[in-house]
Amino acid sequence: MPIKPFKSIGIGVAYSPNLKANLFEAARLSVFFEAKLVLIHVGEASEEKSKLLSTILKSFEKDQLKYEVVFKLGNPVDVILSISEEKKIDLLILGAVKREKIVKYYVGSIARKITRQANCSVLLLIKPSVERIPCQHVVVNGLKDPKTEQTITAAFYVANQLNAEKITIVEEIGQDEIAVKVDDDKSLRRATIAKERIKLRENTRVKEIISHIPKEYTQNKTIKLQPIFGKRGYSIGHYAQITRADLLVMNAPSRMTFWDRLFPHDIEHILTELPTDVLILQ
Numbered sequence: 001m002p003i004k005p006f007k008s009i010g011i012g013v014a015y016s017p018n019l020k021a022n023l024f025e026a027a028r029l030s031v032f033f034e035a036k037l038v039l040i041h042v043g044e045a046s047e048e049k050s051k052l053l054s055t056i057l058k059s060f061e062k063d064q065l066k067y068e069v070v071f072k073l074g075n076p077v078d079v080i081l082s083i084s085e086e087k088k089i090d091l092l093i094l095g096a097v098k099r100e101k102i103v104k105y106y107v108g109s110i111a112r113k114i115t116r117q118a119n120c121s122v123l124l125l126i127k128p129s130v131e132r133i134p135c136q137h138v139v140v141n142g143l144k145d146p147k148t149e150q151t152i153t154a155a156f157y158v159a160n161q162l163n164a165e166k167i168t169i170v171e172e173i174g175q176d177e178i179a180v181k182v183d184d185d186k187s188l189r190r191a192t193i194a195k196e197r198i199k200l201r202e203n204t205r206v207k208e209i210i211s212h213i214p215k216e217y218t219q220n221k222t223i224k225l226q227p228i229f230g231k232r233g234y235s236i237g238h239y240a241q242i243t244r245a246d247l248l249v250m251n252a253p254s255r256m257t258f259w260d261r262l263f264p265h266d267i268e269h270i271l272t273e274l275p276t277d278v279l280i281l282q
Helices: 019-032 047-063 076-086 109-117 148-161 185-211 234-242 258-262 266-272
Strands: 008-012 036-042 067-072 091-095 121-125 137-141 166-173 222-229 247-251 277-281
Touching: 008 019, 008 076, 019 036, 019 047, 019 091, 019 121, 036 076, 047 067, 067 076, 076 109, 091 109, 109 121, 109 266, 137 148, 137 234, 148 166, 148 185, 148 247, 148 277, 166 185, 166 234, 185 222, 222 234, 234 247, 234 266, 247 266
Parallel strands: 008 036, 008 091, 036 067, 091 121, 137 166, 137 247, 166 222, 247 277
Antiparallel strands: 121 277
C-alpha cells in the first residue's frame, strides 16, 4: 500500500487568543511532513494582519517553512472548502472548542460542517500549544473496511514523522457478531469462546496489513492490537480517552447524509465529544 504524504497543509486563521498556538502547531506539522502551509483567513486583507502572521511565524524561518496567506470574503465554510480545493490541500487543520466548565471538547458548527464536507484529510486540535507537546501514543482504527489498510499505513507514517513510540490498532467489533444468548454458565462459555475466535481472526487480519507496511515505519515502535466489543466510534473514542492517547486516527466516512446525522455514524460519535486530537483520513 503506497504512503500518501501530506504535501500541502491548510489551516483556517482566526485572529483569536489561540492564533499563535494554532499557527505554531500548523507550522511544526508542515516542517515534520515537509509540506507547504496555506493560511486561510475569511475576511479582508490588511497589512496589519499580514505583518502579525509574519511575526508569529518568524521563528520557523530556520526550518525553511514555506507558507502563503489567502484572504477571502464570504461564508466561512464555503471559503475554507473552496480554498482547500483550489490550493490542493491534503491536510486541513481545524480547532475544537472546550465546553464551558467541563474539560470536554467538541467541534463547533463551522468546523463540523467543514469536517463533513471536506475532500481532504482533517486534523481536529483540542489543545494547541506554542511549546511542542510530544506525540507518544497513536491510536488508529482497525475495523474491517476497504479504507482501513490505507488508514493504518498512513497512521504509521504519521507516527514516524512525529516520533511517536507506540501505536495501538483498535478493532471495533459489534456485539451482534456473537450469536450466543448468555443465560447460564454453558452459554457464557460459548460466548467467551466465540469472542476469542473473533479476536484471533481480527488480529490475524490486522497483522497481515502491518506486514505490508515498509519496515522503516514499523521498526522501533511498540505495536499493540486491541479488539474491543462495542459501538463503533464510541468504543475507540473511549479507549483513546482512557489510555490518554495523543492522537486518534480514523477513516473518513464513505458518505455523510442526513440519515447518518439522524442515526449517528461512528465519526459523529467522535465529533460530539473529542477524546484527543483526531486525524480523519481521506
